[in-house]
Every structure is written in C-alpha cells, then in structure tokens.
Amino acid sequence: MTADFSEETATAVVVDSFARTPDDRLRTVLGALVRHLHGFVREVEPTQAEWEAAIGFLTAVGAMCDDKRQEFILLSDVLGVSMLVDAINHRTPAGATESTVLGPFHVVRSPERVLGDDLADVSEGEPLLVRGRVLDLDGAALAGAAVDVWHADAEGFYDVQKDATPDQDLRGLFHTDEDGRFWFRTVEPSHYPIPDDGPVGDLLRRTKRHPYRPAHIHLIVTADGHVPVTTHVFLDGSPYLDDDTVFGVKRSLVRRVRTEHDADGTPYRVVDFDVTLSGDGRRAAGRG
Ligand code: BEZ
Ligand code: FE
Numbered sequence: 001m002t003a004d005f006s007e008e009t010a011t012a013v014v015v016d017s018f019a020r021t022p023d024d025r026l027r028t029v030l031g032a033l034v035r036h037l038h039g040f041v042r043e044v045e046p047t048q049a050e051w052e053a054a055i056g057f058l059t060a061v062g063a064m065c066d067d068k069r070q071e072f073i074l075l076s077d078v079l080g081v082s083m084l085v086d087a088i089n090h091r092t093p094a095g096a097t098e099s100t101v102l103g104p105f106h107v108v109r110s111p112e113r114v115l116g117d118d119l120a121d122v123s124e125g126e127p128l129l130v131r132g133r134v135l136d137l138d139g140a141a142l143a144g145a146a147v148d149v150w151h152a153d154a155e156g157f158y159d160v161q162k163d164a165t166p167d168q169d170l171r172g173l174f175h176t177d178e179d180g181r182f183w184f185r186t187v188e189p190s191h192y193p194i195p196d197d198g199p200v201g202d203l204l205r206r207t208k209r210h211p212y213r214p215a216h217i218h219l220i221v222t223a224d225g226h227v228p229v230t231t232h233v234f235l236d237g238s239p240y241l242d243d244d245t246v247f248g249v250k251r252s253l254v255r256r257v258r259t260e261h262d263a264d265g266t267p268y269r270v271v272d273f274d275v276t277l278s279g280d281g282r283r284a285a286g287r288g
Contacts, residue, residue: 125154141180156192
C-alpha cells in the first residue's frame with residue numbers, strides 16, 4: 001500500500017499523478033502549477049471558509065465572462081500577470097518600441113481607413129492629430145506597415161461599452177505610405193476605469209485600489225519580415241501615469257500633446273509617435 005495522502009506527501013503524490021502525461025510541456029506546466037499552488041496553500045493555511053470564498057470568487061469571475069466581457073483577463077491584468085507574461089514574451093531589443101498590455105477591447109475588426117481619416121465617426125471631443133513613422137532598427141522607413149488603432153472616447157468609454165455607438169467608432173486600420181508615415185485625426189481620449197462592476201472591481205475596492213488607467217491610444221503595428229508590436233501611446237500629463245491599475249505604463253511610450261498652427265494660424269493639437277520594429281531574424285531571446 002502507498003502512504004496516505006498527507007501534508008508531507010501531498011505535493012509529490014499529485015505531481016506524480018501527472019507523470020504519464022505524454023505532452024512534455026503540459027507535464028512541466030502541471031508540475032509547476034501543483035508545486036506553486038501547494039506552496040501557496042502551505043504558506044496561507046486557509047480555513048475551510050476561506051477556501052470556499054476563493055472558489056466563490058473564481059466562480060463569480062467565470063460567470064461574468066461572455067463574448068464582450070473577459071473578467072479572467074481583468075483579474076490577470078490587476079494582478080500584474082498580463083504584463084509579466086508580456087514582458088517574458090517581448091524581450092524587445094534596444095531601440096525597438098516596447099510592448100504593453102493588449103486589453104480586452106480589441107474585440108471587433110478595425111475598419112480600413114485611409115491616411116488622414118478621422119476615427120471619430122460619432123464621438124465628440126477635443127480634436128487630435130496623431131502621426132508617426134514605422135521604422136526598422138536602422139531607421140529605415142517601413143512602407144505598407146499595418147497600423148491598427150483603437151481608443152476610448154473623451155468620457156473614457158470604448159464603443160463596445162456603449163449600446164448606442166457603432167462598434168467601429170474610434171478604431172481604424174491604416175497602412176503607412178512610402179516614407180513609413182501614418183497619420184489620422186481623432187478626439188483626445190480620457191483616462192478611464194477598467195470595468196469594475198464585477199468581482200475584480202470588488203477586489204479593487206476591498207483592497208483600496210482604484211480601477212483607473214491613464215489616457216492612451218492602442219496600436220498593433222505589423223510589417224512583413226518584422227516582429228509585430230502591441231503597444232500604446234500614453235498622453236503625458238494624464239492622471240494615473242504613475243499608478244496604472246494594470247501596470248501597463250512604460251516611460252518610453254509617453255508622449256506630450258503639443259499645439260501647432262496651420263498655414264492660416266489656426267491652432268491644432270498633435271501627438272507624434274514613431275514605432276520601431278525589429279527584424280524577424282533579430283528577435284531577442286524569449287518566446288513569441
Ligand atoms: C485597455 O487598455 O483597454 C485595458 C487594459 C486592461 C484592462 C482593461 C482595459
Ligand atoms: Fe485601453
């Protein structure tokens with residue numbers, strides 16, 4: 001007879017129960033999961049009631065998920081797991097634009113637009129010109145690069161959060177010109193709270209954390225033969241730049257909105273954001 005399942009034998013017994021898993025990676029992942037989970041339980045020594053509360057919390061997180069709401073990703077975000085996974089998978093070579101969290105709002109296909117178009121189909125707010133170039137690590141222009149952008153409105157809501165707004169407002173897919181340039185018009189986004197009407201919001205409130213992210217515009221930039229980047233441009237001066245609830249801010253991604261004047265002297269607001277991609281063959285150590 002084998003030894004009883006006990007505090008002493010528990011971890012080895014469960015790790016061993018997966019020993020015949022044919023998939024090496026799955027066996028490794030499960031072994032680590034069991035060792036770390038058991039280590040956590042040994043450290044915390046939860047009461048039976050606390051264990052039930054934990055199961056209740058995870059059940060509520062799952063119940064909140066549907067095709068427009070991903071509460072597990074939000075949980076991963078506020079625990080810093082999303083950004084840690086991102087950091088491990090995108091060990092960007094020096095000079096390449098840094099990545100940050102994708103977020104849960106890239107849920108509809110961005111409409112193809114032409115350079116100079118306005119993303120604001122219906123949203124109103126402070127007009128903003130966004131422009132930049134897509135470059136390689138040597139500074140050469142990447143013509144025909146795809147620049148997929150989306151952002152929140154001046155009240156801090158994405159189109160998919162508003163029933164009355166078409167699901168392509170403040171979204172666009174552009175292709176750079178022969179000089180690698182892209183530019184589009186839009187309205188200035190606001191800082192905003194991540195969806196906090198579910199169990200993740202309850203967790204933030206119980207722990208005296210706020211749900212806010214600083215103002216930003218999301219970009220996914222892809223070019224043939226280059227490593228794509230999922231990133232943001234953060235607007236300098238926005239609240240929460242030092243305290244993003246999902247830990248997504250990187251200093252290299254913050255840009256100031258400036259005022260320029262057209263030929264008639266009319267002022268306009270503009271933010272410049274160049275994106276540098278590394279070549280496929282120069283991908284840094286790491287996955288992805
Ligand atoms: C976002 O930037 O869209 C986002 C990221 C993480 C959680 C919620 C929203
Ligand atoms: Fe966002």
